[in-house]
């Protein structure tokens with residue numbers, strides 16, 4: 001990283017984004033990855049792991065609200081929620097806005113990410129101080145192998161599906177997630193960009209379809225992840241996730257009931273982009 005410019009090195013993207021750097025806030029090697037936080041005049045603080053941007057203060061709410069509130073509003077009574085990855089705490093913050101949630105387990109393989117985010121992104125990592133939160137330092141796929149019928153929702157908020165996060169996107173991991181869910185549980189994972197990763201999105205949709213009865217795709221427009229047209233793959237045992245079951249009365253900046261309904265890919269686009277690839 002030059003003192004004035006950060007060029008993202010994302011092995012999963014065919015494009016490189018660059019940021020003008022106002023200040024280098026923190027640079028450390030954790031046990032698992034290189035962690036950098038810098039400040040940009042436009043995006044505020046930016047978290048980078050192994051050269052890939054994970055969040056910016058400017059637009060993190062879009063991603064975290066959509067990952068959390070779509071399944072949380074589609075489920076009739078979510079009480080037990082599992083987040084895999086998510087060490088910055090943004091998804092956790094949104095999950096804990098729901099009073100129905102009694103337990104939020106965050107399974108993060110690298111708790112040094114949590115420590116850094118509590119220090120440098122306190123407004124994002126606020127949920128780690130909540131008594132409903134349990135933080136477990138472990139690989140998400142391993143954790144799922146031991147869990148049985150415990151969770152209403154499983155949210156995968158991982159890094160790109162290369163390296164350690166790869167194991168979270170296999171059919172065997174989806175089967176483990178199915179077993180870890182209660183009878184009306186739902187699973188959702190961030191699944192990259194429709195522009196750049198159509199094949200990956202199709203593969204995840206097919207893999208989930210081998211395990212769950214109901215599989216859908218919704219998207220959100222993000223400024224800072226390569227490809228921007230970001231996808232979330234959602235799978236459900238019983239309830240249609242497109243249907244809003246509990247009205248939204250929470251403070252949100254992007255998520256709303258009509259946003260929920262319009263976020264799902266229309267059938268013709270789904271067939272063209274995902275099924276026919």
Ligand code: SAM
Nearest residue numbers: 054085086087109110113139140158159164165
């Ligand atoms: N929203 C972000 C994105 O899409 O770029 C992800 C943010 S969050 C910081 C991602 C976290 O997933 C990282 O802290 C990383 O340590 C964690 N992670 C990656 N693979 C994992 C695995 N197999 N089990 C548990 N945590 C994992």
